[in-house]
Amino acid sequence: MTSDNQRTTLQLRSLVKDNSELEVSLARIPIPDPAPNEVLVRIEATPINPSDLGLLFAGADMSAAKPSGTADRPIITAQIPQAAMKSMAARVGLSMPVGNEGAGVVVGAGSSDAAQALLGKTVAALGGAMYSQYRCIPVEQCLVLPDGVPPAEGASSFVNPLTALGMVETMRRESHTALVHSPAASNVGQMLNRICLEDNIGLVNIVRRQEQVDLLKRVGATHVCNLSSATFVQDLTDAIAESGATLGFDAIGGGKLAGQILSCMEAALNRTARQYSRYGSTTHKQVYIYGNLDPSPTEIDRTFGTAWGMGGWLVTPFLQKIGPVAVEKLKQRVATELKTTFASHYSKQISLAETLNLDTIAVYSKRATGEKYLINPNKDIP
């Protein structure tokens, strides 16, 4: 890497100012020399996950964002509502890099054998700051992609695959036997559907539109319930009764759905109740909220007895809880099945500069099913 030590890299930065203004821009910073056990990766593919948007836009009102700067070095500014500023205190004034995960080619390596062995390989990593042209990454954080898997196909090797696998792992560890998932046509949802089909686990998919019912049915889903259908509650109860699901994962978060899942579980359990229990079924019913697609309040109509739980769920603390040995097992499954079970689809590949285009932001910040964007930080670089 000695020959490269004058080079610089473009890196996307998000800054919250103390006047409640968000500024997103591209910084040019020196490329560091890799430490002995690090590799320098030229990032060629890094997805915009829902989990990146919070850090990227800091809860600002992007519909009123303003562009400035140049075509190559655009700047976006937007106002952050006071309510959102409350949780931003610790990042005010810090120019923060963004991008949880990505993949690229190892173009430099530290002195260790392990680092040198990766030269020229295509690797994926969950390292943060991936919206950068170049990034130094410790060897142990790299997942070497199987031969023939290009960076674009390995870019999402962590967040979504480990989230979907984490749901199944949670199910097993908390003694449930089947799952409810919403919204099920998402990237995570389709992975979860493939895992459950492979592992023979009952899965009740909740979607919001008929075409998503069709999509999941085409890929073999057994139970698909359409939130927009007039018979949704009945359909969900039937599907839960057939599958025996007592655990749900919901990324919508707001509104009545999470509570409805619990109510339908209770109704399904009561269908086979042999005697009256004034406190409802004694079987524990659980829904984890793992996303925030609808930021409105969660409304729980408590019509499901007393044996219930709801809570937040996030893949990183879950992985910490299960420990490195269990995590490694999950990661190896991801690597092995990257072109099948864990294949991701993107609607568009964009450059770092395009990531700051207001029309583009309007699309990817919706987090709509089928509108997942992939950044190639080395696209359109002169």
Added chain:
Amino acid sequence: MTSDNQRTTLQLRSLVKDNSELEVSLARIPIPDPAPNEVLVRIEATPINPSDLGLLFAGADMSAAKPSGTADRPIITAQIPQAAMKSMAARVGLSMPVGNEGAGVVVGAGSSDAAQALLGKTVAALGGAMYSQYRCIPVEQCLVLPDGVPPAEGASSFVNPLTALGMVETMRRESHTALVHSPAASNVGQMLNRICLEDNIGLVNIVRRQEQVDLLKRVGATHVCNLSSATFVQDLTDAIAESGATLGFDAIGGGKLAGQILSCMEAALNRTARQYSRYGSTTHKQVYIYGNLDPSPTEIDRTFGTAWGMGGWLVTPFLQKIGPVAVEKLKQRVATELKTTFASHYSKQISLAETLNLDTIAVYSKRATGEKYLINPNKDIP
């Protein structure tokens, strides 16, 4: 008991009919002979707990209830809304006895030494069907009250004391160090306050009126927050920050309070946060809903990161979970501290017939703080 085997006992019964009508009445049934290991108890005190009301009134609209029958043998009928009928399927047509707990004098005993030893003693029991003049109870379910404790003082030896102790036990088992409780001026709340003072545990009491603040302050409560105060959220956050509470128990259930407790815990934790965490504090925050004073939906404004949980909590499954050895320890503490920590107060003692008086029902079914009624099934019996 041979001399008594012709006698009968009055017993309160609740019947749900398939036409959605509730009928509450007094049945006269034969007094059974005690089995070898049972005692016959003349019940002299049995409280109306919130947990009895569900079985007693089956969710019927008691504001439109109709009286019939005679003064000695009143009958109450009321309509059950269709929504409530859904969970009643398993009890339709069954005339069900009511009354979780109570106390009385052992007036008969089976042949075993253990049963004979209890003759003449005052005992408390958590046996169900306690709204009866006489009740056969297995010896192992009896808690012998210390000398000088009359039935009225031992009537509530189980539900409220074990609920309050169960909260503290849950706190310890789930690795929290302080508690939030609402509504804290209740019978359970006052017990919990005494336990926490004795055991030196931080407790944040939430009440709904100034006189309840005064009441708890008079008995030594450190933190009392008034829901009706304009500064409630600030007060609650301060109290949580001072006590370090990350676990709450809420019997109100409906509305925003349970979510507010989590939000204030998060705000308190963020006061000392050293670095920005986009997913909020990593400390797990938990609220258990253990009552239903406000049956409206629980509204959760998810402004507290992802490390949170909410769920139902009920003393009986909790006791089953911790097992008989741990339960016995809690029970002995109750017996020892029955006149102090676990003293209950009642606003009125009523007969079985008075329990079915509409004006009386209007008072005790409100479950208002300070309006707890005690039934003496042997009061006013000719």
